[in-house]
Structures are given as C-alpha cells and as structure tokens.
Amino acid sequence: MSNQVATLQKWRDRILAGWEAIVGRRWLLPVLLGIGFVLSFLIPHFRLINPYIQLVVMYVGINIILATSLNLVNGYMGEFSVGHAGFMAVGAYVSVLLTMRVIPNNLAAWLFPLAILGGGVAAALVGLVVAVPSFRTRGDYLAIVTLAFNMIVKSIIENIDAIGGPRGIPGIPKLTTMPWVFVCTIVAVWAMRNLVYSNFGRGILSLREDEIASDLMSVNTRQVKLLGFMVSSFFAGVAGALFAHLLQFISPKVFDILKSTDILIMVYLGGIGSIAGSILGATIFTILLEVLRPLGYFRFVLMPLLLIFLMLYRPRGIMGLREFRWFIPGYELFASKIWREKREVSDAPAS
Amino acid sequence: MDYFLQQALNALQLGSIYALIALGYTMVYGILTMINFAHGDLFMVGAFFCFLIATFLKLPFVPTLLLSMFGVALLGVAIERVAYRPLRQAPRVSAVITALGVGILLESVMLVIFPYPQSVPRLLSNVAWTVGGVTISLLQIIIICLSLGLMLLLDFIVRRTMVGVAMRAISWDKAIVPLMGVPLNLIISITFAIGTSLGAAAGVMYSQAFPVIDPYMGVLIGWKAFISAVVGGIGNIRGAMIGGFILGTVEIMVVAFFPSTYRDFVAFTLLLVLLIFRPYGILGQPRPQKV
Numbered sequence: 103m104s105n106q107v108a109t110l111q112k113w114r115d116r117i118l119a120g121w122e123a124i125v126g127r128r129w130l131l132p133v134l135l136g137i138g139f140v141l142s143f144l145i146p147h148f149r150l151i152n153p154y155i156q157l158v159v160m161y162v163g164i165n166i167i168l169a170t171s172l173n174l175v176n177g178y179m180g181e182f183s184v185g186h187a188g189f190m191a192v193g194a195y196v197s198v199l200l201t202m203r204v205i206p207n208n209l210a211a212w213l214f215p216l217a218i219l220g221g222g223v224a225a226a227l228v229g230l231v232v233a234v235p236s237f238r239t240r241g242d243y244l245a246i247v248t249l250a251f252n253m254i255v256k257s258i259i260e261n262i263d264a265i266g267g268p269r270g271i272p273g274i275p276k277l278t279t280m281p282w283v284f285v286c287t288i289v290a291v292w293a294m295r296n297l298v299y300s301n302f303g304r305g306i307l308s309l310r311e312d313e314i315a316s317d318l319m320s321v322n323t324r325q326v327k328l329l330g331f332m333v334s335s336f337f338a339g340v341a342g343a344l345f346a347h348l349l350q351f352i353s354p355k356v357f358d359i360l361k362s363t364d365i366l367i368m369v370y371l372g373g374i375g376s377i378a379g380s381i382l383g384a385t386i387f388t389i390l391l392e393v394l395r396p397l398g399y400f401r402f403v404l405m406p407l408l409l410i411f412l413m414l415y416r417p418r419g420i421m422g423l424r425e426f427r428w429f430i431p432g433y434e435l436f437a438s439k440i441w442r443e444k445r446e447v448s449d450a451p452a453s
Numbered sequence: 454m455d456y457f458l459q460q461a462l463n464a465l466q467l468g469s470i471y472a473l474i475a476l477g478y479t480m481v482y483g484i485l486t487m488i489n490f491a492h493g494d495l496f497m498v499g500a501f502f503c504f505l506i507a508t509f510l511k512l513p514f515v516p517t518l519l520l521s522m523f524g525v526a527l528l529g530v531a532i533e534r535v536a537y538r539p540l541r542q543a544p545r546v547s548a549v550i551t552a553l554g555v556g557i558l559l560e561s562v563m564l565v566i567f568p569y570p571q572s573v574p575r576l577l578s579n580v581a582w583t584v585g586g587v588t589i590s591l592l593q594i595i596i597i598c599l600s601l602g603l604m605l606l607l608d609f610i611v612r613r614t615m616v617g618v619a620m621r622a623i624s625w626d627k628a629i630v631p632l633m634g635v636p637l638n639l640i641i642s643i644t645f646a647i648g649t650s651l652g653a654a655a656g657v658m659y660s661q662a663f664p665v666i667d668p669y670m671g672v673l674i675g676w677k678a679f680i681s682a683v684v685g686g687i688g689n690i691r692g693a694m695i696g697g698f699i700l701g702t703v704e705i706m707v708v709a710f711f712p713s714t715y716r717d718f719v720a721f722t723l724l725l726v727l728l729i730f731r732p733y734g735i736l737g738q739p740r741p742q743k744v
Contacts, residue, residue, distance in 0.1 A: 182546065235725070239732040242488060246683045247728060249676060250721040257718035268714075359676060363553060370550045399568065402561035409554035414539050417547035 135288060142284040156280065158392050160348055163283040164341050165384035167290040169368040170377055171337035176366075177374035178298055179330050180310025181236065182245040185252030186338055186365045189225040191357035192255060193339025194346035195265060197221030198274050201347070207275075214277045218286065218343045225339025226332040228255075233331035237324055240313070252362055259354040270353025278348040286344060290337045295377055297333060299431050306330050310375075367409055373419030378426045383419065455586035460709040461702075466593050466662065468701025469600030473655035474678035475685070475693040476607060477648035483624040483688040484644050485541075487548045491532060491556035493675010495649045498559060499525045499656025500666045504573045514576040514595075518657050522650040529649030530642050538638070556675075563668035570667040573660045596658045603651060604694055610647070611690055620644055624688065680724055686737020695735060 124130065145151060151159075168186065175183045200217040201210045210217075235247045260268045297303050305326040308316035317323050346352045364387070372383020387405075394401035412419065474496050481489040502521035506512055512520070536555050540548040581590040611617035619640045622630045631637040659674070660666050681700040685692025700720060707719045727735075 176546075182549070235729055239728060242482075242687060243683065243728060243732055243734075245488070246680060247725060250680065250724050253676075253717050254721045254725070257714075257716075257721070261712075261714050261718065359672065363557070366550070366553065370547070374546070399561065399565045403558065403565060406554040406556075406558035406561060410536055410551055410558065413543075413547045413551040413554065414536070417540060417543035 138288075139281065139284060142280040146280050157348075158388065160278065160280060160283045160344075162385050162388045163287040164344050164348070165365075165368060165388050166287050166381050167337050167341040167344070168365045169372065169380035169384040170291055170294045171334045171341070172365050172369050173372075173374065173377065173380045174294060174298070174306070174330060174334045176369055177376065177380075178303070178306050178310060179327070182241065183232070183248040183334075184245050184359075184366060185232070185248035185250075185255075185362055187357040187359070187361035188248075188252035188255040189229060189335040189338035190342035190345065190361070191259065191352075191354070192228045192335075193221035193225040193342030194352050194357070195221075195259060195271075195342075196224040196339070197343035198271055198346050198352060199265065201275060201277060202271070210275055211277060214282065214347070217277075217347075218282075218340055221343035222336045222339040225342065226336035229332045229335030230328070232335070233328045236327050236331065249359070252357075252359055256354045256358055266353070268354060270351060270355070272351050274347055274350045274352065276347060276350050278344045283344060283348075286340055290340065291377060291381065293333075294337070295429065296431065298377065302326070302329070367405070370419050371409060371412060373422035373424070375423040376419075376421040376425050378429050379419055379421030379424075382421060386420075456709070458587045460705050462587060462589065462593060464702040464705035465698070466596050466701075467705055468698035469597050470655045470659050470662075470697075471674075471678050471681045471701050472694045472697025473600050473603065473651045473658075474675065475682040475697045476604070476690060477652040478679050478682040479685070479687055479690060479693040480620075480644050480648040482682070483690070484620060484641060485537070485548075486688075487537070487545065488552065488679070489537075489648075490549065490552040490675075491559060492649070492652055493671040493678065494556040494559040495525055495529055495671070496652040496656040496659070496675060496678075497563065497666070497668060497671030498528060499653030500573070500660035500670065501563060501567070501571075501656075501668075502653065503657040503660050504571050504666060507574045507576055514661075517576060518654060521657050522653045525653035525656075526646040526650040529645045533642060533645040538641075556671075560668045560671070567668060570665050573664045573666060575664065576661060592661055596662065599654070599658065603654060607647065607651065608690065616640065616643055677720075680721075684724060684727060684734055686734030689734070689736045692734055692736035699735075 146156060168190065172183065172186045175181050197217040197220055200220050201214065205213045205217065232244075232248055232251050236244050239247060259265065265271065298306070305316065305321040305323075308319065308321055309323060309326060309330075313323060342357075349356070368383040368387045369380055370383070371387055372381070373379030390408075391401060391405065394404060397404070416422070474492065477492045477495070478489060481487060481492070499521050502524050503517055506517045506520050510517075532555055536551050537548060540551055577592050577595065579590070581588050583589075611620060619630075619635045620643075622633075622635060623637060623640055627637070656671075659670075677700060678697065681696035682693045683696070684699055685694070685696030687693075703720050703723055704716055707713075707716050711719070731737075
C-alpha cells in the first residue's frame with residue numbers, strides 16, 4: 103500500500119517537474135504569443151480552418167475582451183454593473199462612424215486601429231456617466247444606474263436619425279480580421295492583468311473588500327473608481343468596435359439588455375475576480391452556444407440550466423477568485439518545487 | 454384638458470401594473486436582500502397561464518385570474534425552494550446570478566413551447582363609457598380597482614396580521630428572529646407566493662390590455678418595474694406602489710406630449726437624476742455603514 107503511494111508520489115513529482123520545466127521558461131509565453139500571432143495571419147490567408155470556425159474563434163476573442171473588462175468592475179471592484187452592452191454600443195457606433203464617414207475608404211483598412219482606439223476612448227469618456235454616480239451609490243442602486251445607462255444609450259441611438267435610428271447601420275466594411283482580434287485580445291488581457299496586480303490594482307481590490315477601510319488606508323477611492331470604470335468601459339468599447347466590423351451590421355437592438363446579460367453570464371460562469379476565469383467563461387459560453395446550435399431553441403434552455411447548476415454547486419464560478427499560477431506576474435513559478443524540497447528535508451531521517 | 458385626463462387615466466392603468474410587479478421585487482428584496490431577476494419572467498408566465506386557461510378551459514375572467522395567480526405562486530415557491538434556498542449562505546451575487554439564470558430559463562422554456570407570439574382571447578366585454586370627453590373602458594376600471602384592491606390587501610397583510618409581523622421581523626434581522634420561534638422558511642415561501650401571485654395578476658391584466666404576448670415580454674417590463682421599486686426605495690412596500698405610479702405617469706405623459714420614441718430616454722434619465730439626489734429612493738432609508 104505505502105509502496106503504491108510512493109510510486110504515485112514519484113510519478114506526480116515527475117509530472118510536476120516536467121510541467122515546471124516547460125512552464126518555467128521565461129521565453130515560452132512570448133514564443134507562444136508569437137506563434138499565435140503568425141498563425142492568426144496564416145490561417146485566414148491559406149484557409150487552414152474553415153471560415154465558420156474562424157468566425158467563432160474571432161467571437162471568442164471579442165467575448166474574452168468583454169468578459170475580462172466586465173470582471174474588472176464586477177469581480178475586482180465588487181460593484182454590480184449590468185449595462186456593459188451600453189459601453190459596447192458607444193464603441194461600436196463611434197468606430198463605425200469613423201471608418202464609414204471620417205476615414206477615406208481606401209485608407210480604412212490601414213487606419214482601422216485608429217477607429218478601434220476612437221471607439222474605446224469614446225466609451226471610456228461615457229464611462230464617466232456611470233463612474234460619477236458610483237461615488238455616492240453602491241450595490242443594487244449602482245446596478246440600476248448601469249442598467250438605466252444601457253437603456254439610455256439604446257434610446258439615444260434610436261432617436262438620432264443621422265446614424266440610422268432604430269434601423270441601424272448596414273453595410274459596414276469587414277475590417278475585423280484574425281490578427282486584429284488576436285492583438286486586441288492579448289493587449290486587453292495583458293493590460294488587465296498588469297493593472298490588477300499593480301499597486302493601483304490593489305486599491306481596486308481593497309474597494310471590494312471594504313470601502314471605508316481602504317479610504318482610511320489612504321486609497322483615493324474616487325480616483326480608483328473613476329479609473330476602474332474608465333478602463334473597463336474602454337475595453338468594452340474596443341470590443342464593440344471589433345464586433346461591429348465583424349458583424350457588418352449594427353442596430354440599437356443588438357446592444358440591449360440581453361447582450362449585457364450574456365456578458366454577465368460569461369463572467370460569472372468563469373468566476374469573479376479571475377482573469378483566467380473570464381477567459382475560460384467566455385470561451386466555454388461562446389463555443390457551447392455554437393456547438394449546441396443543432397438543438398435549436400433547446401440550447402437556450404440548456405445554457406441557463408448550466409448556469410443555475412454551476413451556481414448551486416460552485417457559487418463562485420469555475421475559477422472564482424483564483425488564478426493560474428503562471429498567470430500572476432512575479433509569482434514564484436517553482437512554488438511546488440520548493441515545497442517538494444522542503445518535504446524531502448523533513449522526510450529525511452533526523453540523524 | 455380632456456386629453457390630459459385621458460392620458461392620466463392611461464397612466465393610472467400602466468402605473469398600477471408596474472406597481473403590482475414592483476411589489477414582488479421589493480417584498481423579496483426586503484426579506485432576502487436579493488434581487489429576484491426572475492420576477493419579470495414570472496409576470497410573463499402569468500400572462501401565458503391566462504392565455505392557456507382562457508383558450509383551453511374557456512373560463513371567465515375571475516377564475517382565470519385566480520388560477521393563474523395560484524399556478525404562478527406555486528412556481529415561485531418551487532423556484533425559491535430549488536434554486537434560491539441552497540444559496541442563502543452563499544455570496545449575495547451568486548444568488549442574483551442564479552435568479553438571472555432562472556429568468557432566462559423561464560424565457561427559453563416558453564420559447565420552446567410557444568415559438569411564435571400568441572394572442573390572448575378577450576375575457577371582458579368591450580364596454581366603454583364616455584364621461585365628459587374621457588373614455589373609460591371596463592377593462593381600465595377593473596385593472597385600476599383590482600390593483601388598488603390587491604395593494605390594500607397586501608398592505609393589510611403586512612401591517613396587521615401575524616404573517617406580516619413575521620415578514621417585517623425577518624427583514625429586520627434574519628439571524629435572531631428564527632430563534633424567537635418564527636418559521637423562517639415558511640415565511641419566506643409565503644412571501645414568494647404573495648409576491649409572485651401579484652406579478653401573475655399583473656400579467657393577466659396586462660395580457661388583457663395588450664393581447665399579443667411573447668416569451669420576452671417580461672424582460673423590459675420586469676426591469677422597469679424593478680426601477681420603480683428602486684425609485685420608491687427598494688424593500689419598502691409603499692415606496693414600490695408610489696414608484697410604480699410615478700414611472701407609469703412619466704412614461705405615458707412623455708408619449709402624450711413628446712415623440713413616443715423618447716419614452717425610455719426620459720424615464721431612465723429621470724431615474725438617474727433622482728438617484729443622484731436621493732440615492733436611496735423616495736421612501737428608502739439610507740442605512741449608515743458601520744465600521
């Protein structure tokens with residue numbers, strides 16, 4: 103019996119050591135990202151996978167940006183924002199107006215990053231509308247502010263005839279390509295990770311735990327809230343810009359409260375306060391919806407059932423408040439090795 | 454003037470429906486401090502029960518109303534038992550997300566059963582009277598009177614009966630009150646039954662006033678009712694009634710005097726402005742944070 107345990111332990115140690123040997127290389131992540139970047143050019147060019155799967159992969163990327171940016175507010179800051187699609191709508195409309203009305207047609211493909219940036223900045227500025235009330239209200243009341251914000255954005259767009267009103271804008275050039283989605287997703291995840299693990303990010307976390315205490319510890323709560331909301335809405339705007347140029351048609355109806363609910367589900371499925379969780383949640387949600395497409399309407403029954411059971415048996419979501427170790431900057435990658443060495447020392451005879 | 458009075462009547466009708474739904478939100482919030490996002494969809498289920506009973510059993514209005522209220526109350530209690538009770542000790546947000554999931558589940562199940570919008574048979578005669586230039590239909594009178602009656606009944610239950618005392622006690626302190634011999638689970642079930650049956654009553658009346666129903670009808674109306682609960686001060690029953698009537702009046706008056714597409718915009722902007730000046734609603738009491 104003890105022999106078996108020893109063998110098992112030996113095997114586990116070997117696997118762990120192998121894993122560390124792979125993951126512990128500092129060059130590994132940049133190389134993987136580089137390969138991904140090159141692949142994102144090669145796949146559409148040589149049609150390595152069929153276009154439908156390419157489309158799904160791009161949606162996964164956009165949803166990852168949305169989920170991580172919402173997680174910053176809902177997971178790390180501890181607020182309950184339910185109007186994320188509103189920011190997405192602002193980003194989408196501003197970027198579409200930029201590419202279709204401002205930037206000349208022949209340059210649109212080259213200046214697309216400017217349009218993305220413009221959409222993001224516009225969304226970030228609009229994020230102030232939600233950030234300022236958050237100084238005084240919290241919790242459920244702030245949830246209402248975000249909800250109302252979503253509806254107001256939708257309503258304003260419906261009432262401006264120059265941008266299509268309720269009919270929306272058809273015929274948007276398809277500028278969102280695999281490399282753009284890839285780069286934006288990586289930048290969003292990277293920025294979010296570095297933000298959360300920075301000093302400033304600690305301030306965001308402290309707001310979630312106790313606002314008064316963090317105020318007393320000289321965290322500038324207003325500044326933290328303001329910037330937190332603005333960063334979150336910036337990336338929502340970026341995702342909106344990508345989304346609009348992928349779908350090639352936007353209307354206010356696309357960005358209604360149901361879209362916000364979808365993003366919420368991704369975040370809570372993956373787990374709050376975890377960027378890796380948001381990535382997982384967005385991926386699982388998007389792929390599952392596509393895989394279950396043959397089921398027709400039944401897939402809409404299956405998704406909420408999955409969510410309910412997940413909440414009942416794992417109330418914090420798949421990765422709630424945890425993170426992959428290799429994901430955390432500066433974290434000791436060889437923690438398990440140290441632990442193993444310690445165990446060997448303590449197991450050794452005392453002589 | 455006549456036009457204004459006519460619109461005021463419409464506002465009263467819409468406001469009473471909002472108020473009835475808002476009561477369900479506010480009761481559940483008061484007792485569990487949880488936003489029951491599935492409530493708007495229970496309102497939708499109430500409308501569909503009305504459609505089913507009126508189409509297949511061909512019952513008159515009052516039995517239809519009572520049966521749908523009873524059915525939805527059962528559903529509400531079952532949802533609380535299966536989905537919310539296991540999460541009472543969990544982080545608050547997971548209960549809210551579960552509620553969101555239950556709401557989507559109800560929508561999807563209804564979408565599978567009824568993929569197309571259905572039209573509800575009229576259960577009331579189309580009689581209307583004209584009093585001094587204002588047209589009042591039987592339906593409007595019934596909606597307004599029935600809603601007011603239900604609200605008075607609820608107010609009586611909450612303020613004058615033992616069950617109501619228990620409800621208020623539980624919303625005051627959930628940890629101590631069960632030690633005094635108050636059956637916590639039973640009272641919570643009763644709260645859900647009352648709240649959801651009020652939502653179902655609103656659904657039946659709404660489906661009589663606007664007879665085309667679809668599985669997503671509860672989403673926007675549910676959110677708006679929630680907003681009226683917040684305007685009144687969530688957790689406060691009289692506040693929910695006031696909030697419902699305020700939102701109904703604002704919406705109808707905007708449609709009456711401005712282009713109708715401004716409806717949501719004005720209503721929600723008013724809400725934002727109100728929340729900036731009174732962050733806890735009209736009747737809500739700010740709870741000071743203790744350190």
